[in-house]
Amino acid sequence: MHILFLTDNFPPEGNAPATRTYEHAREWVKKGHKVTVITCAPNFPEGRVFDGYKNKWISKETIDGIEAWRVKTYITANEGFLKRTLDFVSFMLSSFLFGLFSKKVDVVIGTSPQFFTVISAWALAKLKRVPFIFELRDIWPASITAVGAMKKSKIISTLERIEMFLYRQADLIISVTHSFKEELIERGVDGNKIEVVLNGVDLSMYQPTECKNSEFASKYNLEGKFVAGYIGTHGLAHALDKIVEAASLLRDDDDIRIIFAGGGADRPRIEKLVSESGLTNIVMIPRQPKEKMPALWSLCDVSLVHLKDTPLFETVIPSKIFESMGMGLPIIISAPLGEATEIINSADCGIVSPPENSNELAAAIRSIKAHGVTEYAQKSINAAKQYDRRVLANKMLGYIFATKKHTG
Structure with missing residues (x-):
């Protein structure tokens, strides 16, 4: 199976979305699957491209068997609604454009928190006629107003309508919490297509130590x-x-x-x-x-x-x-x-x-x-x-297989 995965964040970035995607994809590759990750030049959270990387139209590398395609985006620090939105939209456009060149894809996954990435995944899945999977990491745009970055407005209402559209369009929603699943069901999303795969930890990397470094x-x-x-x-x-x-x-x-x-x-x-x-x-x-x-x-x-x-x-x-x-x-x-x-x-x-x-x-x-x-x-x-992340990665892979079989 060839999994096309769209995410803003990927190693060497070390935040939660980057770590989760990498550790899941690594396990899927070990199972014999092909994984192509479309991401951008590593820059989170300071908005500065990491040493050894450039913000080019496209560059490719292989990380533990995962094919990583890095596409050009508007880069800014993780602050300011307008600039961050331009960052998100630029990745949506460039990931869609270069995603068209990925071949023989069996499923497309887009991950939040923000859903511009997921819009690109939805469009690519439609064009390639394969299942579209929404990995839900945050209830966005509600989280914008929760932290006080913006007040309720017409912009937020428009984003919420897009959010609901994507939930309805998804063949499978992978939620990172049980609470998110419950909230989506309350908002009218079909609970039969929502599965929960919590975050986890790579126990081969994180282990108790007897003394401080x-x-x-x-x-x-x-x-x-x-x-x-x-x-x-x-x-x-x-x-x-x-x-x-x-x-x-x-x-x-x-x-x-x-x-x-x-x-x-x-x-x-x-x-x-x-x-x-x-x-x-x-x-x-x-x-x-x-x-x-x-x-x-x-x-x-x-x-x-x-x-x-x-x-x-x-x-x-x-x-x-x-x-x-x-x-x-x-x-x-x-x-x-x-x-x-x-x-x-x-x-x-x-x-x-x-x-x-x-x-x-x-x-x-x-x-x-x-x-x-x-x-x-x-x-x-x-x-x-x-x-254990390995167990959780295989759990998610099982849900992907089931969705592909059901929709195929």
Whole structure:
């Protein structure tokens, strides 16, 4: 089977969409299938093309057997609605154009969060007369208004109509959460064509370690410190200023350090806030290459998962939960009660803290430091087995096969 997969993000980018697509496609190739990924020059989240790459009309490379076609797009940082939309639209157009040259395709998959990529996948599937699969990673454009990037308007209403059109047109929808499936059914989408494949973790890469990576620990003066780490995208959805406030409450305990590692639209604001606060217990670490992520995670004694207090985020599951489990870390999740918090509660691998509440967050960090690391860590390790990416990739492949057989 030849799978044509359209995604804005792909390694060497290390965000959740890039990682999920790569790890799924890698497993499909191992099963003997051909996978062509159409993506763009790696640039997320700073909007700068990574070293060794150029924003050319098209370039091709093979990554672990996956054929990656990189097409030219308008590149901008992950900030500003208009510029980001131009970025999305340019990828929609160029991915469609060059996707026409892919041969003997059996199925076309387009992944969100934003759905301009999915429009291109839909059009290519129609022209090639093959099944169209929508991988749903976010309820977009609702997430735009949830983070305050835009208010409800005619533009948002138009995007919502396009969104519903794509749901109806899809032969199969792969949702990354059960909550998304439930919401789509409530909005009138046929539940029989919606399957759920959660995010997961590559357990061959993310494993518990007995000591912190010496290079990072020495560079950032973290030897002998209890480290609570926020690792991942610094976006508008994450209310990271509340973690800074929690750090302020913990400043008298010199054994505790808070690290921020990654990049994103909100990173400059957080850096400025940390600088102005004068706090010495916060360590800012720039975004790291994907291959160094396990070493970065090894610095942490507890993982921080943080989201804004808005109803939409009751339905999302941050992928850093699963990487934290793979590393055997206790987890403090500060988020609206929902699917993500239920995962932590069910596994009993950490503490659920009220969203955007710096006092409770600081208390949770103190609690785990005092008596919770070993017990929570073991339960985190046990829970990770449920989210092995290899198993989930094969689960998704089974759904693709069934859809191809049903529509073919």
